[in-house]
Amino acid sequence: MGLNVEINQDALLVRLEGELDLGVTDYLRNSLENMLDQNKIKHLVINLRNVTFIDSSGLGVILGRYNRVSSQGGVVSLVAAQPQVRRVLALSGLLTIMKEYSSEEAALSRVG
Amino acid sequence: MQVNNHAKLEFQSLPANVAFARVTVAAFASQLDFTLNDLEEIKVAVSEAVANAIVHGYENRTDGTVFISMSIGDLALELKIWDYGVGIPDVKKAMQLTYSTDPERMGLGFVFMQSFMDSLHVDSTPGKGTTVTMVKSAVSKVTV
Numbered sequence A: 001m002g003l004n005v006e007i008n009q010d011a012l013l014v015r016l017e018g019e020l021d022l023g024v025t026d027y028l029r030n031s032l033e034n035m036l037d038q039n040k041i042k043h044l045v046i047n048l049r050n051v052t053f054i055d056s057s058g059l060g061v062i063l064g065r066y067n068r069v070s071s072q073g074g075v076v077s078l079v080a081a082q083p084q085v086r087r088v089l090a091l092s093g094l095l096t097i098m099k100e101y102s103s104e105e106a107a108l109s110r111v112g
Numbered sequence B: 001m002q003v004n005n006h007a008k009l010e011f012q013s014l015p016a017n018v019a020f021a022r023v024t025v026a027a028f029a030s031q032l033d034f035t036l037n038d039l040e041e042i043k044v045a046v047s048e049a050v051a052n053a054i055v056h057g058y059e060n061r062t063d064g065t066v067f068i069s070m071s072i073g074d075l076a077l078e079l080k081i082w083d084y085g086v087g088i089p090d091v092k093k094a095m096q097l098t099y100s101t102d103p104e105r106m107g108l109g110f111v112f113m114q115s116f117m118d119s120l121h122v123d124s125t126p127g128k129g130t131t132v133t134m135v136k137s138a139v140s141k142v143t144v
Helices: A025-038 A056-071 A083-092 A104-111 B017-029 B036-057 B109-116
Strands: A002-008 A011-020 A043-054 A076-079 A099-101 B005-012 B065-072 B076-083 B119-125 B129-137
Touching: A002 A025, A011 A025, A011 A056, A011 A104, A025 A056, A043 A056, A043 A083, A043 A104, A043 B036, A056 A076, A056 A083, A056 B036, A076 A104, A083 B036, A083 B109, A099 A104, B005 B017, B017 B036, B017 B065, B017 B076, B036 B065, B036 B076, B036 B109, B036 B129, B109 B119, B109 B129
Parallel strands: A011 A043, A043 A076, A076 A099
Antiparallel strands: A002 A011, B005 B065, B065 B076, B076 B129, B119 B129
8 A cells, every 4th residue: 555645734635545444444543643642733735636446444544534624623535435445435424424536626626 | 056166375464465465365256257357356355354464463462373264156255354353342333434443544444345345245253363354256157
């Protein structure tokens, strides 16, 4: 799994790559928590364009960060999920609590 | 179900093996005429069952063994995924949407298995382990 982060004003932009399952949840959770701890961040934008697989373990990491960010008044947005990933997101109900955008720019312009 | 091909897999209860398991099962399943979408669904169901075995069955211990038996019939794939872990005290409760013993896990594992496979059966004995049996039907047999 690959992880690339960028800070855009008070938003953390996270680009994920590869497969999000139990094998990467600890690494992903710790990396995101560290970023949120060390920076003054309100909103979280997660780019899923290069994510090829997600299951409930991967969704759990996203939901955990959603709980943290939204409890502090921030917004979590998802960008460009591939169809098979999107189906899992939709079935989980995550799409009812997070906004979805087709590009990073669109997501960032809403929270910037 | 008349079995035309069968394979068995056993591996250590390590998180890294979740990906190994789903890719292996999908490769075996592709002997049937599944669509790419079907194969993606099988991969999610296998991931959930194996992750449950590791996280709940063996409570994240890495010295357990997870077993998968895969059978191909004329028009269907049958999977049995089992562990010799702690078992589930109340299977009915465990299969409900909001049930999870871990706040970061969503309790969605069984929901995905149920939604993505045509049938799901869970057998569990506390202290002995859990067996998940799932079947997915394929549209038609591959003709080579």
